[in-house]
Amino acid sequence: MDSIRQFMEDHLQEIIEDIKFLVECDSPSLNKKLMDECGERIQELLYRYFGKRAEVLEEEKFGNHLKFEYGERDETILILSHFDTVWEPGDLEFKIEGDRAYGPGILDMKGGLVQAIWAIIAIKELKIPFSKKIVFLFTSDEEVSSPTSRYVIEEIAKDCDYALVTEPPVVRTGALKTERKGSARYYIDITGKAAHAGNNHHEGVSAIQEAAKAIDFLESLTDYEVGTTVNVGFVKGGGKLNVVADHAEIGIDVRAGTSEEQERIDEIIHGLTPFTEGTSLDVRGGVSRPPMERNQDTKDLFQTAKEAAKEEGIKLKEASVGGGSDGNLTASMGVPTLDGLGTIGDGIHARNEHIIISSIPERAAFFSNLLIGIGTNDGEA
Structure with a gap:
């Protein structure tokens, strides 16, 4: 020894x-x-x-x-x-x-x-x-x-x-x-329009529905062959069940194997536009570790x-x-x-x-x- x-x-x-x-x-x-x-x-x-x-x-x-x-x-x-x-x-x-x-x-x-x-x-x-x-x-x-x-x-x-x-x-x-x-974290605040879910449902714009569309798109960015994962790990929104939700928030964790791929995903997330007319998105966050x-x-x-x-x-x-x-x-x-x-x-x-x-x-x-x-x-x- x-x-x-x-x-x-x-x-x-x-x-x-x-x-x-x-x-x-x-x-x-x-x-x-x-x-x-x-x-x-x-x-x-x-x-x-x-x-x-x-x-x-x-x-x-x-x-x-x-x-x-x-x-x-x-x-x-x-x-x-x-x-x-x-x-x-x-x-x-x-x-x-x-x-x-x-x-x-x-x-x-x-x-x-x-x-x-x-x-x-x-x-x-x-x-x-x-x-x-x-x-x-x-x-x-x-x-x-x-x-x-x-x-x-x-x-x-x-x-x-x-x-x-x-x-x-x-x-x-x-x-x-x-x-x-490398890792990155993002939060997206989603704003819609509240309305009575029974009497005026057609006047509301659901932030939760917009969140669902955004989540579906974001998760689709995962590419195991490239080594990229996009995980929506946090969701909250709405309140009372008889009100069309006017606010939602989602949190996203991104992992990427190269700086180029990390930057590509960062541009996509920061460039997100609403999927639903009448909603707005505010994206916060970014790359935490290269x-x-x-x-x-x-x-x-x-x-x-x-x-x-x-x-x-x-x-x-x-x-x-x-x-x-x-x-x-x-x-x-x-x-x-x-x-x-x-x-x-x-x-x-x-x-x-x-x-x-x-x-x-x-x-x-x-x-x-x-x-x-x-x-x-x-x-x-």
């Missing part, structure tokens, strides 16, 4: 305790108080292992973001981890059953966050030569599409040479994510990751997925990006969210090897 893997095995219980320390601090995206309390726990870990705290990037409505630096070289590796979760306080609790550790955000992505910290600790404690600077960014609003952190990420990423994202890998295969669809497209830089970085994984006996795979992450932002800026470097587990956004404890030493050692491989070989195969 190599020294890094042995280091992780020797410190596994401490790693689990650190994960527990963060998971037991609930951190729903929209609760600034709890988010900042969780951020303070991250600060405690950083100070414990590195003797210094992260720079606090203050936010008014969301939790503060944290920026931590390790190393002094010119070229820079950006590590992205978010510590907000989809869970409200008390929804889930930390527990261990056999080889599984459960808890809110343990897989998505506090486990991966801690695992990445320990990957750096191993390099530090084992005094392994390392020729890059690491900028570790902990963000507080990824689960709500990064409304404030995206600008922080983009500002920092423009000076970085690589980006590594500690989201979970693909379930069951452990594959890294080298390609992600696609993370696989290019030659991605391929080269993944090859470095394959070599790093081979040292731990991992036959590393890659995958294209529909969900988005902050890796979409860095990749769209031309920064070579790998995603899915977090903990192995299952149940993202589900009540059975968990990580596999026995996989942590292997994956943490792999992350260390990847940092070292980038640091010594400039990311080339």
Whole structure:
């Protein structure tokens, strides 16, 4: 067993305790108080292992973001981890059953966050030569599409040479994510004309009927062969049953594999005109994350990751997925990006969210090897 893997095995219980320390601090995206309390726990870990705290990037409505630096070289590796979760306080609790550790955000992505910290600790404690600077960014609003952190990420990423994202890998295969669809969200307000449904039905113009026509058209834009999905996931409208509805609202989620396709769908939705005479449409929203497209830089970085994984006996795979992450932002800026470097587990956004404890030493050692491989070989195969 190599020294890094042995280091992780020797410190596994401490790693689990650190994960527990963060998971037991609930951190729903929209609760600034709890988010900042969780951020303070991250600060405690950083100070414990590195003797210094992260720079606090203050936010008014969301939790503060944290920026931590390790190393002094010119070229820079950006590590992205978010510590907000989809869970409200008390929804889930930390527990261990056999080889599984459960808890809110343990897989998505506090486990991966801690695992990445320990990957750096191993390099530090084992005094392994390392020729890059690491900028570790902990963000507080990824689960709500990064409304404030995206600008922080983009500002920092423009000076970085690589980006590594500690989201979970693909379930069951452990594959890294080298390609992600872009995402967009829209809301359409529909206005009609109210009338008495019994006495003057002919004088009304139903906003609900217009919504139905719009929904049918929007859903027809889905093209599985191209990789585009358009999903109307929210509908409301009307009120009393004896009144022709004069208002309706629909919400749409769009996923697309390329920037060109994302822009095409965006133009169609923003260019919608009423299907029913006497109604009007007001479209809000737009692109939230561009696609993370696989290019030659991605391929080269993944090859470095394959070599790093081979040292731990991992036959590393890659995958294209529909969900988005902050890796979409860095990749769209031309920064070579790998995603899915977090903990192995299952149940993202589900009540059975968990990580596999026995996989942590292997994956943490792999992350260390990847940092070292980038640091010594400039990311080339």
